[in-house]
Amino acid sequence: MHVYIVFCHPSKESFTYSVLESFTGGLGEAGHTFEIGDLYGMDFTSDMDLAQYERETGPDPTLPVPADVEAEHGKIANADALVFVYPVWWSDCPAKLKGWFDRVWTLGYAYWYEDGEHVTPDMKIEKALVICPAGHPVEHLEETGIAESMRRVMVNDRLKGIGIANASMVILGGMAEKDPVVRDRNLERARELGRTF
Numbered sequence: 275m276h277v278y279i280v281f282c283h284p285s286k287e288s289f290t291y292s293v294l295e296s297f298t299g300g301l302g303e304a305g306h307t308f309e310i311g312d313l314y315g316m317d318f319t320s321d322m323d324l325a326q327y328e329r330e331t332g333p334d335p336t337l338p339v340p341a342d343v344e345a346e347h348g349k350i351a352n353a354d355a356l357v358f359v360y361p362v363w364w365s366d367c368p369a370k371l372k373g374w375f376d377r378v379w380t381l382g383y384a385y386w387y388e389d390g391e392h393v394t395p396d397m398k399i400e401k402a403l404v405i406c407p408a409g410h411p412v413e414h415l416e417e418t419g420i421a422e423s424m425r426r427v428m429v430n431d432r433l434k435g436i437g438i439a440n441a442s443m444v445i446l447g448g449m450a451e452k453d454p455v456v457r458d459r460n461l462e463r464a465r466e467l468g469r470t471f
């Protein structure tokens with residue numbers, strides 16, 4: 275498979291970047307190819323401006339989209355699968371990635387209306403995986419309902435909601451303790467996710 279990986283973290287010294295390296299190492303071992311969309315590295319514009327807002331809320335889904343958004347659509351068109359790697363920040367993705375969804379999941383691409391009915395596209399993406407490191411242990415995020423809310427928003431709405439039926443999330447939790455055993459276990463899990471993708 276060819277995988278487009280959307281990576282969102284400002285630091286290459288971060289644990290999240292190590293997760294990206296482990297995951298792509300595993301992907302390579304399994305013979306998959308990949309492209310990384312480093313949102314901070316490419317200085318991706320996350321704010322929707324007035325012109326795009328007017329396009330998104332206007333009647334014509336065939337109007338052109340901004341060039342950087344079109345470039346993202348092109349990378350997705352080349353891929354069989356999508357992966358998102360980002361840290362949990364305030365129980366969601368970083369704002370830059372939220373802005374990627376605001377701007378890239380455009381009207382006419384991710385959804386549109388026919389006779390007043392909401393329509394989702396027939397996405398050729400076979401699979402999507404969300405990998406997010408978190409400070410809290412996974413058990414805490416499950417008990418408090420935060421893990422479920424993360425899945426509902428990210429997986430059910432932003433991925434399954436636009437026609438990617440095979441979508442799931444893995445939280446690599448417990449990082450706040452800075453325990454090297456937890457770190458190694460999470461990195462091994464990330465590598466395994468790549469190997470078995």
Ligand SMILES: Cc1cc2nc3c(=O)[nH]c(=O)nc-3n(C[C@H](O)[C@H](O)[C@H](O)COP(=O)(O)O)c2cc1C
Pocket residue numbers: 283287288289290291361362363364365366407408409410411449450
């Ligand atoms: C601004 C900010 C907000 C965070 N919010 C959460 C949160 O809501 N829940 C959580 O479990 N961890 C949270 N964390 C912890 C990170 O998810 C955790 O440290 C993760 O392993 C990322 O580490 P890294 O920055 O070294 O990649 C937050 C960290 C930062 C910097």
